[in-house]
Amino acid sequence: SRFPALCVLADSREVCSGPEVISCLRAEHGLRVQVCALGTSDYIVSTCLAVDRLLQSELQSPSNRNKLSQRLQRLQGSFQRICVIVETDRVRPGETSRFFQRTQHYDGMLSALVQAGIKILFSSCQKETAALLKDLALVEHRKGAAIQVPTEPEGHRRDILNFCLSIPNLSYSAALNLCHSFGSLAAMAN
Amino acid sequence: PVTAASIVVPYGHVIGNEKWRGSEVAQRLQGKVRLIFEDGLGLVDFHLSNGTCILLISEADLVAGDEFKRRLVRFRNASSLRGIVIVEKTPISDQYYLGVQKLVVLELGMVLLPVANQGEASQLIIQLVSFCVREQSRDRGANPFLRKQRAQLAEPAVLQTVQQIPGVGKTKALLLLQQFGSIHRLCNASINELEEVVGQTAAQQIYTF
Numbered sequence: 001s002r003f004p005a006l007c008v009l010a011d012s013r014e015v016c017s018g019p020e021v022i023s024c025l026r027a028e029h030g031l032r033v034q035v036c037a038l039g040t041s042d043y044i045v046s047t048c049l050a051v052d053r054l055l056q057s058e059l060q061s062p063s064n065r066n067k068l069s070q071r072l073q074r075l076q077g078s079f080q081r082i083c084v085i086v087e088t089d090r091v092r093p094g095e096t097s098r099f100f101q102r103t104q105h106y107d108g109m110l111s112a113l114v115q116a117g118i119k120i121l122f123s124s125c126q127k128e129t130a131a132l133l134k135d136l137a138l139v140e141h142r143k144g145a146a147i148q149v150p151t152e153p154e155g156h157r158r159d160i161l162n163f164c165l166s167i168p169n170l171s172y173s174a175a176l177n178l179c180h181s182f183g184s185l186a187a188m189a190n
Numbered sequence: 191p192v193t194a195a196s197i198v199v200p201y202g203h204v205i206g207n208e209k210w211r212g213s214e215v216a217q218r219l220q221g222k223v224r225l226i227f228e229d230g231l232g233l234v235d236f237h238l239s240n241g242t243c244i245l246l247i248s249e250a251d252l253v254a255g256d257e258f259k260r261r262l263v264r265f266r267n268a269s270s271l272r273g274i275v276i277v278e279k280t281p282i283s284d285q286y287y288l289g290v291q292k293l294v295v296l297e298l299g300m301v302l303l304p305v306a307n308q309g310e311a312s313q314l315i316i317q318l319v320s321f322c323v324r325e326q327s328r329d330r331g332a333n334p335f336l337r338k339q340r341a342q343l344a345e346p347a348v349l350q351t352v353q354q355i356p357g358v359g360k361t362k363a364l365l366l367l368q369q370f371g372s373i374h375r376l377c378n379a380s381i382n383e384l385e386e387v388v389g390q391t392a393a394q395q396i397y398t399f
Contacts, residue, residue, distance in 0.1 A: 073336075104317065107316075108317045110314070111317040111321040112334055113335055114318070115321045115325060115335075120295075122304055131288075136296070139296055159356055160399075163399075166350050166351040184398075184399070185355075189373060189377035190374075190377070
């Protein structure tokens with residue numbers, strides 16, 4: 001509640017895969033979380049920063065490599081800064097905690113992320129992930145990149161937002177900014 | 191001496207701080223990478239090939255207090271090298287991890303990677319070195335996360351975008367683009383020009399949009 005201006009966009013899939021992250025952001029940290037169909041990333045924390053939440057097992061398994069690289073490459077097309085939060089897998093009830101065997105593949109993936117200039121954070125649960133997202137939002141706010149436009153445009157602005165969203169390599173947050181800065185398409189084009 | 195200067199690392203080599211000679215990390219690195227020991231590396235533990243270096247924080251450092259934090263801040267202020275901090279995250283030092291992560295990644299803007307022990311640290315360093323070498327040899331395609339610049343056809347994208355205008359489907363979008371050529375010209379078209387291509391209602395809709 002100390003930072004009423006802080007706003008985070010969450011992808012609609014996160015409602016299922018990370019419900020605790022979203023509710024923690026709202027209830028504990030007092031952030032405004034807007035759920036929308038981002039498609040490209042799990043969270044958008046500012047106009048420049050996109051965050052993807054990865055489970056440790058996803059980074060560990062070689063079969064995920066292609067999917068992950070495509071996803072992050074696409075993100076790099078539309079965001080200046082990218083961060084991944086590597087979250088420890090949840091131990092389901094009845095399951096004894098599995099011993100994490102660090103593989104060469106896992107180290108290789110981390111090295112590749114580092115070399116590509118992608119920020120990496122580690123979290124042990126959804127609650128910690130929420131706290132990290134809040135910290136990231138604060139840092140971005142200090143840099144002056146916070147999302148400050150209304151995130152739910154209506155009527156005509158909604159149409160303009162959809163128009164902007166279809167432009168390749170334009171992020172959701174950039175499209176939001178565009179649709180709020182210009183009243184009409186003609187104004188934007190000129 | 192608080193040195194964190196850049197030094198020339200021979201291609202494909204790693205230069206290690208003298209203090210690690212004989213340690214578990216060093217023993218496991220030997221044979222896998224070409225490791226040379228040098229005195230007077232100051233704050234840095236290992237220099238990798240291309241302006242990247244490693245600072246190793248042990249479990250004991252974490253538990254002992256804030257000395258390692260001063261070391262990291264001094265490094266950050268003194269050096270323009272890319273610093274990768276590897277920290278020993280064990281059941282004992284786990285409780286400090288979040289605080290360290292906040293300092294290193296969010297405040298200092300450096301890279302932080304946790305390992306469970308010195309053995310894992312050496313495995314990780316080997317992977318980091320191999321990526322450094324590959325990057326130097328300009329084999330950039332090897333990195334799955336580096337974006338390859340590829341020419342993208344604009345036409346299908348423009349067609350998609352034009353279809354977002356209310357009242358415009360695929361057919362009208364094609365007609366409009368044939369007539370006006372670009373989104374910029376389409377936006378500045380008069381209502382009469384639009385009417386020549388699409389009907390009166392659609393022209394009105396496009397014009398007000």
